[in-house]
Amino acid sequence: MKSAYIQLCGRFARLANLNGAAAMLHWDAAAMMPSGGAAARAEQEATLSLLAHEMLCQDEVADLLHQAETAMDHLGLWERANLREMRRKYAHASALPGTLVAALSRAGSACERVWRTARANDDFATLCPYLEEVVALVRETAAAQAEAFGCSSYDALLSQYEPGMSAVDIDRNFDVLAGYLPDLLDRVLARQVAPPAAPERLEAAIQEGLSRHLLEALGFDFNHGRLDVSLHPFTGGVADDVRLTTRYDEADPLGSLYPALHEGGHGMYERGLPPAWRLQPVGQAMGMAMHESQSLLIEMQVCRGDAFLRYLAPLLRDRGGVSGPAWDAEGLARRVRHVARSLIRVEADEVTYPLHIIHRYRLERAMLAGDLEVADLPTAWRMGMAQLLGIAVPNDRDGCMQDIHWMDGAFGYFPTYTLGAMAAAQVYRAAEAALPGLSGDIVQGNFGRLMKWLGQMVHSQGRLHASTDDLLCAATGRPLDGTIFRQHLEKRYLAG
Amino acid sequence: MKSAYIQLCGRFARLANLNGAAAMLHWDAAAMMPSGGAAARAEQEATLSLLAHEMLCQDEVADLLHQAETAMDHLGLWERANLREMRRKYAHASALPGTLVAALSRAGSACERVWRTARANDDFATLCPYLEEVVALVRETAAAQAEAFGCSSYDALLSQYEPGMSAVDIDRNFDVLAGYLPDLLDRVLARQVAPPAAPERLEAAIQEGLSRHLLEALGFDFNHGRLDVSLHPFTGGVADDVRLTTRYDEADPLGSLYPALHEGGHGMYERGLPPAWRLQPVGQAMGMAMHESQSLLIEMQVCRGDAFLRYLAPLLRDRGGVSGPAWDAEGLARRVRHVARSLIRVEADEVTYPLHIIHRYRLERAMLAGDLEVADLPTAWRMGMAQLLGIAVPNDRDGCMQDIHWMDGAFGYFPTYTLGAMAAAQVYRAAEAALPGLSGDIVQGNFGRLMKWLGQMVHSQGRLHASTDDLLCAATGRPLDGTIFRQHLEKRYLAG
Numbered sequence: 008m009k010s011a012y013i014q015l016c017g018r019f020a021r022l023a024n025l026n027g028a029a030a031m032l033h034w035d036a037a038a039m040m041p042s043g044g045a046a047a048r049a050e051q052e053a054t055l056s057l058l059a060h061e062m063l064c065q066d067e068v069a070d071l072l073h074q075a076e077t078a079m080d081h082l083g084l085w086e087r088a089n090l091r092e093m094r095r096k097y098a099h100a101s102a103l104p105g106t107l108v109a110a111l112s113r114a115g116s117a118c119e120r121v122w123r124t125a126r127a128n129d130d131f132a133t134l135c136p137y138l139e140e141v142v143a144l145v146r147e148t149a150a151a152q153a154e155a156f157g158c159s160s161y162d163a164l165l166s167q168y169e170p171g172m173s174a175v176d177i178d179r180n181f182d183v184l185a186g187y188l189p190d191l192l193d194r195v196l197a198r199q200v201a202p203p204a205a206p207e208r209l210e211a212a213i214q215e216g217l218s219r220h221l222l223e224a225l226g227f228d229f230n231h232g233r234l235d236v237s238l239h240p241f242t243g244g245v246a247d248d249v250r251l252t253t254r255y256d257e258a259d260p261l262g263s264l265y266p267a268l269h270e271g272g273h274g275m276y277e278r279g280l281p282p283a284w285r286l287q288p289v290g291q292a293m294g295m296a297m298h299e300s301q302s303l304l305i306e307m308q309v310c311r312g313d314a315f316l317r318y319l320a321p322l323l324r325d326r327g328g329v330s331g332p333a334w335d336a337e338g339l340a341r342r343v344r345h346v347a348r349s350l351i352r353v354e355a356d357e358v359t360y361p362l363h364i365i366h367r368y369r370l371e372r373a374m375l376a377g378d379l380e381v382a383d384l385p386t387a388w389r390m391g392m393a394q395l396l397g398i399a400v401p402n403d404r405d406g407c408m409q410d411i412h413w414m415d416g417a418f419g420y421f422p423t424y425t426l427g428a429m430a431a432a433q434v435y436r437a438a439e440a441a442l443p444g445l446s447g448d449i450v451q452g453n454f455g456r457l458m459k460w461l462g463q464m465v466h467s468q469g470r471l472h473a474s475t476d477d478l479l480c481a482a483t484g485r486p487l488d489g490t491i492f493r494q495h496l497e498k499r500y501l502a503g
Numbered sequence: 504m505k506s507a508y509i510q511l512c513g514r515f516a517r518l519a520n521l522n523g524a525a526a527m528l529h530w531d532a533a534a535m536m537p538s539g540g541a542a543a544r545a546e547q548e549a550t551l552s553l554l555a556h557e558m559l560c561q562d563e564v565a566d567l568l569h570q571a572e573t574a575m576d577h578l579g580l581w582e583r584a585n586l587r588e589m590r591r592k593y594a595h596a597s598a599l600p601g602t603l604v605a606a607l608s609r610a611g612s613a614c615e616r617v618w619r620t621a622r623a624n625d626d627f628a629t630l631c632p633y634l635e636e637v638v639a640l641v642r643e644t645a646a647a648q649a650e651a652f653g654c655s656s657y658d659a660l661l662s663q664y665e666p667g668m669s670a671v672d673i674d675r676n677f678d679v680l681a682g683y684l685p686d687l688l689d690r691v692l693a694r695q696v697a698p699p700a701a702p703e704r705l706e707a708a709i710q711e712g713l714s715r716h717l718l719e720a721l722g723f724d725f726n727h728g729r730l731d732v733s734l735h736p737f738t739g740g741v742a743d744d745v746r747l748t749t750r751y752d753e754a755d756p757l758g759s760l761y762p763a764l765h766e767g768g769h770g771m772y773e774r775g776l777p778p779a780w781r782l783q784p785v786g787q788a789m790g791m792a793m794h795e796s797q798s799l800l801i802e803m804q805v806c807r808g809d810a811f812l813r814y815l816a817p818l819l820r821d822r823g824g825v826s827g828p829a830w831d832a833e834g835l836a837r838r839v840r841h842v843a844r845s846l847i848r849v850e851a852d853e854v855t856y857p858l859h860i861i862h863r864y865r866l867e868r869a870m871l872a873g874d875l876e877v878a879d880l881p882t883a884w885r886m887g888m889a890q891l892l893g894i895a896v897p898n899d900r901d902g903c904m905q906d907i908h909w910m911d912g913a914f915g916y917f918p919t920y921t922l923g924a925m926a927a928a929q930v931y932r933a934a935e936a937a938l939p940g941l942s943g944d945i946v947q948g949n950f951g952r953l954m955k956w957l958g959q960m961v962h963s964q965g966r967l968h969a970s971t972d973d974l975l976c977a978a979t980g981r982p983l984d985g986t987i988f989r990q991h992l993e994k995r996y997l998a999g
Contacts, residue, residue: 020546021550021553024546024547024549024550024551025547025550025551025554027543027546027547028524028525028528028547028550028551029524031527031528031531031547032524032527032528035527035531039535039729040744041725041726041727041728041729041744042726043724043726043727043728043743043744044727044728044740044741044743044744046743047523047741047742047743047744047781048744050516050520050523050782051520051521051523051524051527051741053520054517054520054521054524055520055521055524057517058521058554228539229537230537230538230539231537231539231540232537232539232540233535233537244540245540245543246543247539247540247542247543248536248537248539248540248543248544285543286546
């Protein structure tokens, strides 16, 4: 007779395979699927969601968890952490009826489909009822989980993406940011020199070649992954088959390279997850804040720094045939570190980005609490952008309709971007301390020591630690500390 | 309370969505997946197979089928046919234990993975144990189904691909073919003129543009499908999102166009299946013989005929920039209708193709019966090729290792290729009779009337008819009749 723990491992491996299949379909929908396939795909995705939910919620799972938890003496450190993560997944799933899971999956797919056209047409009125449906189902989901977990609705949603984090933690961090960032932004804008014009166009094929070259330099293994195109760059797939995407604009080569590097950071995390635990909950990434920390560590901390730009400039010259002041290391620095009040989150610099996030965090909390109705979102959006970023929003397309997250039902996700930016600064400082001469490596395009250190300290740890703070303590000596991010911004944008 | 029939429809829709997800993954594995993703994908596919199997085999399904079958009075024609197909699927699944389904899925994935390398290295010894494992599991599968259905093992396997067909039917047809084809082949070879040399190379991008143009001319809707590249061209995906593949060799433009047209024929069948029955068993294609009849009707009957070549020649000249005797309609005719004793099935002409199939049919029956061991397959392959095609096989790569089917556990599939060729000739003759002036349409690249007729007579019928013969009776006035195929070959290759 197999132990309860071993039986659970079998069930969770099956669940991981089902979720892996769903992850591939999700990538396909964004990178490959013709638009006419969307309705059929939505049904496939809803079916897989529902099956995964049913698989988790079976009475046998509850029984086996109970048995395994009362016989933990023989389990090692990883097994215990695995059991903890199994319990967490069970708790999340069993708080929800399957009908609600399937309804949210379908409503999210329908809303996302309508959104693609409505956004292009700047037509919030058409989108509104679909988003209302999603918000209603998200409220229902959050309420059910809040009751089961004995926490607030927002914390319940947040815990899907960032276990152990609460709105109190976020408020503490975001209040500090909202306190110093507007002033810091004014000072940066006052001293910043306009970046040199770069009229050169670079063929998409050359940009793709450069992206692949840089990803290979990071250590990304194309035998276990791909790089394709999607409207919004993202990382999908599974740890053994990581699907990165970027997008190509011939007038803006850096606009494909930096997303590719960002997704490469995500991809290296996925690839570095502990192979022995591939299909178990403990073998997954810690949470979305740590995931974002790995992409931002590469994109922001490393690749917008001087050392990387000294490596990049000759590469662009030799492979892209570009030259002149916009393309040397100094010109690139002024371009990739240019700060501006802007409308679009995904194009924002690292100084203003947290303000975009705080804006969304406040709105989604208000929507969830019932203090803001979807119909009033465009107005609330304009007010918040004026207040936080000092910018007027000319239309909804570049306003409250710009992001996919809410359309797809992802409430509680946005904060992890900025928590990730903070963690990135903290982890990179620890890496620099641990690896003397690191910037010399990077000038040479040698990322081996950095990636090995990240692999050991972060990637290979999976979900061994109970929370992001625990992982950060082990990797950097302290829990999440926003002062390091602030110091990073001040040093990069105000010093010298 | 929903009727038993309605409840079954819900369950089968869910099953169709699960199978649709699996179909997308299968396409991805062949067209997109990096090789390092194969092991993880095999586990995902095995999990989906097992889930589908469990979903079908639930006791409730048996109960609901029984209830629905005893209350059929209120059901219409399509509903009754749907119930019949539900019963057929249930019977197939419930004859097998889930462990066997998962084991065969895994063994097929493993064998296919090894085969890709072993074939490249002409290394049958490495492949042999993997194929032995597959054959052992296929024998077990066939035996279990044979017992449940009260038929022979081979008929049990065949019924997965071609319901209602038996080895007796195949023997009758194949014995006739094996009787006249060798002599017909000799006569064709004796009178055939060598085709003109075509040294021109055509860039892959131009070939792709031509393939897309031709597929659009056929009526294939790229809003509901894609055309990509895979080692072996195939049609995958689901009816609302049909994924075609071909392959490009710059030295052989016709070698991409004809596979694209062939897969386009399959794709048009999928796209034309009855929309109201998309997720129900009755909404699926009749069987693999009818499926192949639709691809071969396009590829062989239409696109290797004179009328099509008069349309194709100016297209190749204008879009491909080619000219000279190899590229006019007459030169093309000699090239696309060139007959030769050859080693490779997928490159074989329509005269020798059935001999390749008869060869495989005999071998797979012998393997299944235990009269031929896998280890002896290379020898048996050489003997059969010498006897049936009069050709010496120089290695296993171009011999018994050339096809993917057996590797993947698909025994009982090969005969449907030649049954499909016969059906194609029969259906096309009926179309020509029903549509006066059809060849004039085709010279103009106008496939509308033909595709509409095929849509009405074949595609939109799904599995309304109980067997391929019934569908052929309705569409052409008689069951499968091999004499029409023979007349087609004699007219095209020996007349004039």
